[in-house]
Amino acid sequence: MTSVERKKVTKKDLKQVFWRSFALQGAFNYERMQNLGYGYAMLPIIKRLYSKKEEQSAAMERHLEIFNTTPQVSPLIMGISAAMEEENANSDAFDVASINAVKASLMGPLAGIGDSLFWGTFRIIAAGIGVSLASNGNILGPLIFLLLFNTPHFLVRLLGLKYGYEVGINSLERIQREGLMDTVMNVVTIVGLLVVGSLVGSLLNINTPLVFEVSGAEVVIQEILDSILPNMLPLAFVFLLFRLIRKEISVTKLTLATLVVGVVLSIIGIL
Template identity: 70%
Template sequence: MSSQKKVTKRELRQVFWRSFALQGAFNYERMQNLGYAYAMIPVIKKLYEKHDDQVKALNRHLEIFNTTPAVSTTIMGISAAMEEQNANDSNFDSNSINAVKASLMGPLAGIGDSLFWGTFRIIAAGIGVSLATQGNIFGPILFLILYNIPHLFVRIAGLKMGYRVGVNSLERIQKEGLMEKIMSMTTTVGLLVVGGMVATMLNITTPLEFDMNGAKVVVQDIFDQILPNALPLLGTFIVYGLMKRKVSITKLTLGIIVAGIFLHWIGLL
């Protein structure tokens, strides 16, 4: 009886470092498939001795794949566990490896996008920009530190957890509805952060003032009494409305610059 083939910590470390190249060969046909296959090569070489078996395994991981890079290692860990099972069990259905990948990449991308693009990046950028605008060189450094601490933690912990629990976690996560709960919480936190940034970092005021019966009326003071930061909030809603109408970011950026210059020139802002 042949000994059981086992993925070691050495292969998992190689998968971790290779995962950073996930989007290095991004393509519009199969997205991140080349980067994923590249990350799985150490596992495939460890588990399969025959060249034909290695080719089949590589071809499996050349199917379309796309998810948030930070959470990709969780799926890679699960794939490593399933490849290990496939190498040791002749009755294992190798098609299930890609089926699990396909079923996980969408939900995990939703969580990853909410956490990293919609929450951690915005919080880290807000803190970093606030320091940078004061001339503090530590601003961009702090941005990288604040963003990459949770990023690297999720990459490392996700790979270990994915390999350790294999496919068993998928059923539990789906039954308990954990993905929906996490996405809801991260979306709420992200919206709160964006709201706070609008109030503290977006500075839009008007210098308009006029005389009424001999008294000077400052329009900005009226706005502040009715609703503090009303103009930044209005500007945010205008930009949001244009984005919902599918106006491109390039046009929005140029439009904001032109509108800002024009409104300042005529004395409204």
């Protein structure tokens, strides 16, 4: 394919992605989180790069996989996705699986940074100043709050999308030229697994209150499990869910089953 025929994302397409990114959580669901909003934001890119309906459907299906991050930093990932889709549209040798692999590896770490900055820092500072002014009868209090919070918010969205796309294009060209895609795939896979593992250990809390008496001595089951492997129950539960998902059992059914089983086991005193 000559350079004249190369398919290219335009500034207009990126502007559409920027405005559509604000609807990221408009169709939030508990099965794939922000996937519908992400797919909606990527639609202008997909239509620009792929002319055949089958190609558009395949690309849209890619971006309907599970996605969840801080909304304000999502355009950065969208910019990188746009660059990768552009490379895929122009190269038959491009590894399509790397698009979702990169998304999955970035959404966790960026969510940690984004939540800390926007919900834990900017919002608190902006609200403190705004409430202080409003409590003294100053009508500018709410406006100051919105201004202080949304100024970095809009800048991060705008610059994130711009540099995400530009960095993605430059990096992908070098990766393709030097044959580094396998290395990149290994790195993003490792990062993704580390993020998931850390979330399991820090956010998933499963303990058992079971205590038995053996020869007059109390045997605390949870202490035994912790001595063998800390957080053994959360880890076992995640592996069980992973196994069931691999068997193509609906995530919605697994979520409902988890709620029911958790309540029942709690009532009978096992958890």
